[in-house]
Amino acid sequence: MKGFVNVPRASRILKNRDEAPDIKTYTLAFEAWHEVQPGQFMELFVEGFWEIPISVAAVEEGAVLLTIARVGKVTGALFRHREGECVGLRGPYGRPWPMEELRGRRVLLVIGGLGLAPVRMVIERLAGPEITLVYGARSPELLLYRYRYPEWQQRGMQVLLTVDRADETWQGPVGVVTTLLNPELVQAHEVALVAGPPIMMKFATKALEEMGLPPDRVYVTLENHMKCGVGLCGHCRIGDKYVCVDGPVFRLDEVRHLETWAAGEVL
Amino acid sequence: MKQLRWSDIQQLLKTLQAEGYQVLVPKKNAWGDWFPEEGIPEAWPEDFENYLFPFLRDLVLPSPEPVFEVRNHELCEAHILEFGKIAFFGARACDATALAYTDHFYLERAVRDEHYARRREQLVVITVACTRPCEASFCLTMEAGPWARRGFDVQLYPRRDAPWLAEAGSPIGERLLAPFADTPEQARDQWLQEVLPRFEKLDRSKLRYPLDPETRQYLADRCFACGGCIWLCPTCTCYNERTLPGTQTVVREQDACLLAGYHRMAKGASLRPTMNEMMGFRYECKLGIGSCVGCGRCSVTCIGHAAMEAYLERVR
Amino acid sequence: MFYLRVRDGRIVGVVPSRSHPISRGRLCLKGWRSYEFAQHPDRLKYPLIRTRQGLRRASWPEALDLVAEKLSEIKARYGPEAIAVFGSAKCTNEDNYVLVRFARAVIGTDHVDHCARLCHASTVAGLARAFGSGAMTNSIEEIEDTDLILITGSNTSEQHPVIASHMMRALRKGARLVVIDPRKVPMARIAHLYLSHRPGTDIAWINGMIYVIVSEGLHNRRFIEEHTEGFEEMWQVARQYPPERVERITGIPREKLVQAARWYATAPRAMIFYAMGITQHVTGTHNVFALANLAMVTGHIGRPGTGVNPLRGQNNVQGASDLAVVPRKLPGYQNPQDPEVRARFKAVWGVEPPAWPGLASTQVSDAILEGKVRAIYVMGENPVRSHPDVHHIEEAFRRLDFLVVHDIFPTETTEFAHVIFPATAWPEKNGTFTNTDRRVQRVRKAVDPPGEARDDWWIIQEVARRMGHDFGFTNEAEIFNEMASLMPIYRGISYERIEHQGIPWPCPSPEHPGTPYLHKDGHFNTPSGRGRFHPVEHVDPPELPDEEYPFYLTTGRVGVHWHTRTMTRRVHYLEREVPEAFVEISPQDAARLKVRTGDRVRITSRRGSVEARALVTDTVPPGVVFSTFHFGENPINLLTINALDPIALIPELKVSAVKLEKVAE
Structure with a gap:
């Protein structure tokens, strides 16, 4: 550069x-x-x-x-x-999602809140029957890009939605995103991508592992705390990794052992 | 290996001046504090240990450093802070080693930082190897002193009643030293034999990350979050970016990982909400990643008892 | 001490001075960063005059003329006692001296005060009566070599970090640390012994320690006999505080109290450090008496590494007190009633200073509301936020006929001002500051002030000239020489002598080396030459928690902010550390209130209500909450009680009763 x-x-x-x-x-x-x-x-x-x-x-x-x-x-x-x-x-x-590895495989997207933004390009490119989106937000109005779902579904992608708090318009399930996961669903996929708030990622990655997807087949994106974007300012460092250049996408086994890889929302 | 009398050294500095370099040398002020000042010294200041402030770092990583300016609400125009050609005479080995570290960090690791590069290219570093340790230092342990292994153009080894030894660490150094008399390499071994016994060498394997949890809490309890260890650390490179209030100038300025605000994100959540976690983060960088050069500044300036000296006390 | 680094006329950083005997290359975060406020765009740059339409820019002559005219008019109509003058512990000794001369010689008022009223008025009153001198008895350099450090009512590592750094060195040399404080402050976490008492019960534990020391025969009989007076009367009271009773009043377990007393009494050298946790009470002066009693009982005073050491907050609060920016005193703690003193001042000032007793700043609000005070001249303070019971003081300031304020930023107080003068900040000033350990040291100008900002002393001198008094000062050294000539404790100090190193007063002659510690060999500065014991009884604070307001609210500061934040909110890293008002709540209380860190809570007292973010921490014990007065947007002093110590007139800022509610967001 x-x-x-x-x-x-x-x-x-x-x-x-x-x-x-x-x-x-x-x-x-x-x-x-x-x-x-x-x-x-x-x-x-x-x-x-x-x-x-x-x-x-x-x-x-x-x-x-x-x-x-x-x-x-x-x-x-x-x-x-x-x-x-x-x-x-x-x-x-930053390091992108491993598109080569994803192409042609059965990919499970476990996404919370704003986490849909960093995977939207993946969906736009790969949406099809082998892809499943499991997506949760705090409330129905916070589900992003609802105007895109019809096309994605048309291309064969399964879209499973949940909200923490329903309103009068909401017909679907209520609960955090992990409540939509089950071993059968998880094991029907080869790779998972996880994006969302840190606390959600902690629970989602744990659930994926318990339901049979090993950490070397789970990718996460860590957005927290990057500043300069080019590996210099130091803020995004976790362990010996700089999220902005070594990530933001990591394979779970690369970061899981590191402290604060996905710290909860603590003031 | 070369050997130079003091008049040769003065000659060398004059050569640099003739080439347009501003020669900075250690000078003690009326209060007894050391600052780099322009000039060619009559003699080497024997009582000079090192600058408390890492002036060498400051020449490549000044803070605050304007990086760009906004014009007409549109254009972001690069701004480069330059100091011109500077020959930094009397740099200590620890600081030269630190410079080699920041060079790697800013030029070779992830990207090449052009702001850094512009200043670095204009800098000539002449180290004077140390003959006695300074307060709280452990440079020999960190292989960053008393002589520098890297980060210098010319390195001088002071000798009493004999010409100083000199070696080149770069092509510029080679060129600067070319006019002077050669001396066998063994001369340096002799110098080392005489000087090294004055320096403590600790078992390096004891200085490692992660810290044991008790030590980490001990240090956390004794840190009063002044940031001094960071503002003075020759290898602390973290920075924060912001627009200076009332201007259109965006600066990067040194940031300190022992401040709670460093770890807080936009919404107010913190990745490391306790001092214990922040302390871990700092020691992970200094010992885990291994940027520490053992200069001892953090211990001198620590208002609590949380710097390297405290850590060494615990592991010794 | 530090050097400012200047690049192209802008300050870009500081370099600590390693050679300075106190800072030794160490600074706190404020020291490292606070220079930044001085170049903030919000700085006041031009004189401003209030019109019906609001503030407008004015020229210096216009603004100065107006102030001189208005003040003369009010003085002529209502007399000099209708004008009050507030000085500033942030300004130099020279600024304050010129202000004091202006107040007492030009206006002729003794209503002169500054915000030491709010921090250490009780120290000045208490230690002056007990020892004859209201300042730190010892120097900071001695701390490293003491054997026991007793800290009470001071969050030393946050508020006096450089002093804490000397304590840390003492600990490494083997000294013991005892901390007695309702809050488990950082120093308490590393103390050898930590005692947590209920807010407002200081006299009880101090008397309790004296009880233990005397009844176990650990007191210094010889010192008491040879160097003190009033021991018996004091003991008649203190003997009624056995550890069992102290435990009931304070909540301190008796065995811990006994341990602390024994350690303190038997240490070869022991130093007491205290700050606003002792002074900001209705019993503030009595609390200080009690600490003085404790030191004298054991003879821990008058030697290096001993003493009673109030830690003063502002860079020049010692100097402002020395310069008599307080009522009923003249510079150098001299008595305005003393004819000899009056004559000496008249010889220099041309007029005699007023002999009538002036009001303390905490009494001025009432005096305004009663119509007795009509105008105030404020140099560099923000009383509208720093004083207790904000509603009351705002009401008073609104009624003023005329308010003049010098400042470097717009503040809550300038909002009421009729004329605002832009002043210089410390990086732009020449002069002297007097450190908390009485060390008079130089400050030097590093950069030019912004816009048309001028030195405070220049502004005052210009107003004075327009009121018919020409002081004729052309530089700071001339001011210093005049004030030193009038103050026996400063007399031997000159700019030349402190060019490279400060000198601690008393320094009566040019040959005198200065006085690192006071009361050498038990020779006190009291009229009798003896230290004076004062019997003091515990009394309950004016307001205690009850069913409706079940929590003790105690107030204080955080390390990164300064007072009403006019400066520190404009320093990026300081503001980033603590960007909004918070209230510390114990984990037990938080669980009961279902409050978590980060939740908004409403704190309500009988006087008002503010909101802040909850910070759940074991720093406070159950039943106690802590907050700071830094945030003008959430003024905690809406809640505090308007109750004063009858001697020192310092307000009770450390104890009031409140209730808490979680606020839905």
């Missing part, structure tokens, strides 16, 4: 789409959109603040799509930006 690895390029906001309360998908102009591999992330800069890592949910001609929740100062400032205004972008960074 050459040039100034720390300097973003200006990128115009082409579109922003409300996904859920406090969650939007931004379409941002990006020349090297075709270089993005599923599971990689971008560094997004908002004027007056700093950069944050955001995984790429999808790409289209000349742009990347980033799904972003308003959680902190930078995202708060971003949400005040309108279409046509600029942010800074650099990337793509």
